[in-house]
Amino acid sequence: MTTIHNLGFPRIGAKRELKFALESYWKGETSRNELKSLGTTLRKHHWEAQSGLNLVPVGDFSFYDQVLDMSFTLGNLPERVRDFHGDALDNYFRVARGRSAQSAEEHAACCGGVAAGEMTKWFDTNYHYIVPEFNANTEFKLDTSRLLEHLAEARAQDVKAKPVIIGPVTYLALGKAKDDSDKLALLPRLLPVYAQLLEILAAQDIDWVQVDEPILVTELDNKWQEAFKTAYDYFKNVKVKLLLATYFGQLLENRELVASLPVAGLHIDAINGREDIQPLLNLLPAEKVLSLGVINGRNIWKTDINAVLDWVEPLAQQLGDRLWIAPSCSLLHVPVDLDSEQRLDGEVKSWLAFAMQKLDELKILAAALRNGRASVKQALDANQAAIEARGNSHRVNNPAVKAALGELNAALGQRKSPYAQRAPKQAASLKLPLYPTTTIGSFPQTPDIRQARSQFKAGTLDETGYKAAMQDEIARSVREQEALGLDVLVHGEAERNDMVEYFGEQLEGYAFSQYGWVQSYGSRCVKPPILFGDISRPRPMTVEWIKYAQSLTSKPMKGMLTGPVTILNWSFVRDDQPRSVSCYQLALAIRAEVLDLEKAGVHVIQIDEAALREGLPLRKSQWKEYLDWAVESFRITANGVEDETQIHTHMCYSEFNDIIASIADMDADVITIETSRSDMELLDAFDNFNYPNEIGPGVYDIHSPNIPSQEHIVQLMKKAAERIPAERLWVNPDCGLKTRQWTEAIPALTNMVAAAKTLRA
Ligand code: GLN
Ligand code: ZN
Numbered sequence: 104m105t106t107i108h109n110l111g112f113p114r115i116g117a118k119r120e121l122k123f124a125l126e127s128y129w130k131g132e133t134s135r136n137e138l139k140s141l142g143t144t145l146r147k148h149h150w151e152a153q154s155g156l157n158l159v160p161v162g163d164f165s166f167y168d169q170v171l172d173m174s175f176t177l178g179n180l181p182e183r184v185r186d187f188h189g190d191a192l193d194n195y196f197r198v199a200r201g202r203s204a205q206s207a208e209e210h211a212a213c214c215g216g217v218a219a220g221e222m223t224k225w226f227d228t229n230y231h232y233i234v235p236e237f238n239a240n241t242e243f244k245l246d247t248s249r250l251l252e253h254l255a256e257a258r259a260q261d262v263k264a265k266p267v268i269i270g271p272v273t274y275l276a277l278g279k280a281k282d283d284s285d286k287l288a289l290l291p292r293l294l295p296v297y298a299q300l301l302e303i304l305a306a307q308d309i310d311w312v313q314v315d316e317p318i319l320v321t322e323l324d325n326k327w328q329e330a331f332k333t334a335y336d337y338f339k340n341v342k343v344k345l346l347l348a349t350y351f352g353q354l355l356e357n358r359e360l361v362a363s364l365p366v367a368g369l370h371i372d373a374i375n376g377r378e379d380i381q382p383l384l385n386l387l388p389a390e391k392v393l394s395l396g397v398i399n400g401r402n403i404w405k406t407d408i409n410a411v412l413d414w415v416e417p418l419a420q421q422l423g424d425r426l427w428i429a430p431s432c433s434l435l436h437v438p439v440d441l442d443s444e445q446r447l448d449g450e451v452k453s454w455l456a457f458a459m460q461k462l463d464e465l466k467i468l469a470a471a472l473r474n475g476r477a478s479v480k481q482a483l484d485a486n487q488a489a490i491e492a493r494g495n496s497h498r499v500n501n502p503a504v505k506a507a508l509g510e511l512n513a514a515l516g517q518r519k520s521p522y523a524q525r526a527p528k529q530a531a532s533l534k535l536p537l538y539p540t541t542t543i544g545s546f547p548q549t550p551d552i553r554q555a556r557s558q559f560k561a562g563t564l565d566e567t568g569y570k571a572a573m574q575d576e577i578a579r580s581v582r583e584q585e586a587l588g589l590d591v592l593v594h595g596e597a598e599r600n601d602m603v604e605y606f607g608e609q610l611e612g613y614a615f616s617q618y619g620w621v622q623s624y625g626s627r628c629v630k631p632p633i634l635f636g637d638i639s640r641p642r643p644m645t646v647e648w649i650k651y652a653q654s655l656t657s658k659p660m661k662g663m664l665t666g667p668v669t670i671l672n673w674s675f676v677r678d679d680q681p682r683s684v685s686c687y688q689l690a691l692a693i694r695a696e697v698l699d700l701e702k703a704g705v706h707v708i709q710i711d712e713a714a715l716r717e718g719l720p721l722r723k724s725q726w727k728e729y730l731d732w733a734v735e736s737f738r739i740t741a742n743g744v745e746d747e748t749q750i751h752t753h754m755c756y757s758e759f760n761d762i763i764a765s766i767a768d769m770d771a772d773v774i775t776i777e778t779s780r781s782d783m784e785l786l787d788a789f790d791n792f793n794y795p796n797e798i799g800p801g802v803y804d805i806h807s808p809n810i811p812s813q814e815h816i817v818q819l820m821k822k823a824a825e826r827i828p829a830e831r832l833w834v835n836p837d838c839g840l841k842t843r844q845w846t847e848a849i850p851a852l853t854n855m856v857a858a859a860k861t862l863r864a
Contacts, residue, residue, distance in 0.1 A: 105419055105426050107469040108158035108394070110313065110348060110370070111267060111433025112149045113458050114165055115622045117440045121145060125166065125626040129200075135190060142166060143256060150262045152459055155466055158265040158311060161257045162250050163433060166192065167199040167625050170232035170277060171220065173269045174198075177296055178244030181236045183217045191248075199233055199625060221279065222624055226317055226351045227721050228401070228436055229631075229673075231624035235278030237286055243296040247303055254307055266304055270316035270347070271297050271334050276327065277318070287330055294337045305342035311368070313346045317432075319361055320352030320376065321721050328360050335364040346370055350396060350432035352721050354379045359386060368392030372431040374399045380418075393422060396431030397468070398461050403437055403619070403633060403675045405456045405493075406464045408486045412471055419472045428468060434458040438619040438630075451614040451635055454493040494679070501611070501637035507691055508684065515694075516738030518746070518770060522796050525746040525772065532706065532747050533659050538820070538834050538859045539590040541799065543753050543775060544663045544709065545839035546580045546595035547848055556600060573598045574651055581655045583849065588856045591659050591707055594652035596841065602665045602711060603673045604632055609644040610692055612636035613674075634674045638688040643699045650703050661751065662700040662708040667693055667736045672714040682718075683732035690736040694743055701744050709751035710741050710771075716756055730765040737769045749773065755838045759788040767794055775799035777837040779811075783822040790826060798827055801837030802858070803851055808843070810850045816858035834859045 115121045120141060128138040146164050153159045165172050174180065175195060187194040201219030220233040250266060257264040269277075271293050275286045304312055316331075323331075338345060344367035353376040354361055361369060362383055369387070371379055373395040380395065387393060395418070397411050419426050441457040456464060467486070470479045493499060518525065555572035558564035564572070580595030599605040607613040613632050620628040645662065653660040667689035676685050693710070700708055715737075720729055741750045752771040759766065759776070766774065778785050778800040786800060800823045803811035816834070823832055834855060840848045 104424060105428060105469055105472045106157045106392075106394075106424070107465050108156055108265060108427060108429050109153055109160055109434065109462065109465070110315075110350070110396070110400070110429055111160050111163035111169075111435050112153060113435050113437065113439050113622065114145060114149070114163070115439070115620060115628060116145055117443055118618065119620055119628060121166075122626040122628060129196070129626075135192060138166075139192070146253065146256060147260060150257060150260055153262075153462060156462070157263060159257070159262050160267045160313065160433075161253050161262065161264040162267045163435075164253065167195065168232050170225075170235065170269060170274075171195065171199055172249060173274055174233070174235045176246055176250060176268070176300070177274070177293070178246050179235055179237070179241060181217075181220065224717070226320075227717075227719070228351070229621070229623055229629060229717070230435060232277070235274060237275075237278050237280045237284070237289060238282040239280075239284035239288070241289055241292070243289075243293055245296050245299050245303075247300060250300075251303075251307070254304075254309075264309065265311045265313050265346070266309060267313045267315065268297075268300070270314040272327065272330050273316045273318040275330070287326055290330055290333060294334060297334075298338060298341060301338060301341040301343050301345075309343050311344045311346055313348050313370070314366075315348045315350075317348075317350050319349040319354055319357050320372070322723060323357060323360075328357070331360055331364060335366055339365045344368065346392065346394060348394075350375075350400070352376060354383070355722075358382055362386035362388075366391075368394060368427070370394035370396060370427070370429065372396045374401070374431040384418075384421075390425075392425050392427055394427035394429055396429050398428075398430040398464055399678065400430040400432040400434050400461070401436050402678055403455050403457060404678050405454055405486065405489055406461070406468075407490045408464060408467055408471070408483055409476075411468060412476065415468070416472065426472075428465065428472075430461055430465065434461060436621060437461070438616065438621060440618070443618040444616055446617055448614050450492075450496065450498065451633065453489050454635065455633075457619070496636070498612075499636040499677075499679075501639060504637035504639050504688055504691075508687055511687060511691075511739070516735055516742050518742045518744075520746050522770065522772065526797075528746045529749045529772065533591075533749065535590050535659075536859075536863060537829060538832055538862045540834045540856050540859045541589060541591040541661065541775075542584075542593055542835060542852070543801075543805075543837075543839045544593050544596055544661075544711070545599070545841035546583075546593070546597070547843050547845050548597070548841045549576075549845075552576055552597045556598070573648070577648065577652050578655055581652055583845070585656060585658065587849070587852050589658075589852065591661050592652070592656055593661050593663060593709075594648055596663060596839070598648060602713070603670050604630075606644060606665050606670060606693075607632035607634070607674065609642075610638050610640055610689075612638040612688075619675075629673075631673055631675045634671070634676045634685055636677075638685070638692050640692040640695050644696055646696070646699050646703050646705075649700060649705050653703075653705060659707050660705060662697075662705040664693055664696055664700075664708065664710045664740075666710045666712040666715075666752065667740055668718060668733045669712050669714040672718045683736075686732060686736045687739065690739040693740045697740060698743055701748050706747060707749045707751065708741075708744070709753060709775075710737065711753045712737060712769075713753065713755045715754060715766075716758065716762065719762075726762075730762065734765050734768050737771075742770060751775065753838075759785055763788045763792045763794065767792070767796070771796065773797040773799060773833060775801065775833065775835050777801045778823075779804045779819065779837050783819055786823055786826045794827070797831045797833060798823075799833030799835040802834060802855060803836050805836050805838045805840055805843060808847050810847065811854055813854040813857045813861065816855055817861050820858065820862055829862075834862070 124141040346368040347366045348370040350372040438457045440459040559569040576597035584592045751773040753775045802816045
């Protein structure tokens, strides 16, 4: 009989209960016990939701992050928090968040502040984990308290528990050696602690433990491959069965390694790594369990269950009990329950499955495999009907968009003249000083703006009232910028709640959920819009606002758009065509906006590609293919303009070295980037690569309320001028100012403008 199981369940709660509970605890509004008991309640509900599965994950619930949980389980706390005497949960939050803004004053006396753990992206998802910290002296010491507590709760609820832990090699690989020592040297110290943990679980009568080793879908050198052998050889005799779980990609050259490890079972991502299955079947010893992740844990579309059965049924015949099925990865990366959606377009809704619905699909699959398709005919028919309706919907397929895509050609992405010829024309028409100053787009989002926007959405503020409120705000931004003496102005983005949602709402082919939240980090969630159909732009999206802003000033006004790659990377996207095709469609839609802005007399246009880097595949060998279509999409969007029109782009991250050639290839006239926190270090990339166009290296960190001094900014820009000729430098902050207060933005920008003047002198 085919076993069905789940790798992890979203912990944030269908209505983001965990988020609100955490935040009110952090503000001191609720007690620790209230928070802990909410955790218990959520776990209870989530296990109930997974009843009917043969094995249910335990240990996947987290108050902040599963990697940080593992660090605590292994006793690997950063030095700076070790002498803390309060409650363990509070210490856990100290590592996660450092001294939070809210509790800074209240707790300065008792527990003081510490530096928060560094956070980084979990593989290629939008989830961020707290990076484990190591040094040459790191020792580990097992702490099973959290895991055993959850297991006891699960047992009381009769849950068929399968504890979930992060495997030792992935744990080391994801961490950072603060002293640049060799992380792998810690493996011999780490393995006994893991073995001890596994024995304790065995003593709890646990049958299977899921050991997550997703690092296996990345390129591993010899040393790391050896580490896998050493580690799993060490666990060979433990009394629990290990299910080694990999996900998010293909095993490729790691297949043989994986098949040879002495574990009882292997889970692979059959969505992203379906090509691994056949070769693995040939390699896998006859007694091993193979768990196939056949339901996409990263996307929100219904599974085509018949199609899955078509290829899984023969495998079920072949493998018998050794075949397990599951979602491809933890369901952490999808929203909880589609049934919560009351306002979602009914047609689109009928094509979707969130975590709860994915578990239902799993059960249908299992029933069909165990008792034949006829036993679940109704459910299969309904699924089939939804899949067909989606495939045939005219809202998904727009012949005009398909035709336009057929006519894509390289000329669309080509400026009329090279930068060297455009630059003097732009200089002549824009008449900017040396070291021109600008900002990245948004100005503070005040409570008034948010209120106007939400009242308009709710229908309590009419269109005239809304427009007036936004225009007031634009006028204020322009006034402030003129008073500051900035050179290229922006309208301030008051009308935008989010840089992707704003455009998605105006494009055909997008839908929005009410509760489609996915955890991004800690208590923070994002609600990615759903790109379901061919993309078109029925009407201009930004032109009226920018034109109005331009009418208020004689200084150049910068039009502000989000680029196609960023829109794509921050959405749930179609699974029925390659990502590149959706991206090109977005490119054509935004290109039309660029050309409309130009026609309206806007001669500086910024196209943000904040998330370009996020789309990079996990394997370096696949980067080129992605960068090719991503860069081409940007070029199509931006490069249809006249020589005199200046194109800006913005990226908010600081790792450039490895992709700088592609970034140069975008051929934007000006790129603004985050650099202040790295002290312009990122400009190292420009030592070996002669970046041809203009650059605005951010001169202050907008994430912090601190006001940068004029001297500091001058110093940073001088550093930049050592690498890039002054004629090609701009002066601007690291990113948009929407999360700051006006009282912070004004003094900071005052110093920035003064610094530019000093530099010119
Ligand atoms: N134009 C956007 C802003 O200023 C850019 C935001 C971003 O890069 N994330 O808010
Ligand atoms: Zn940014």
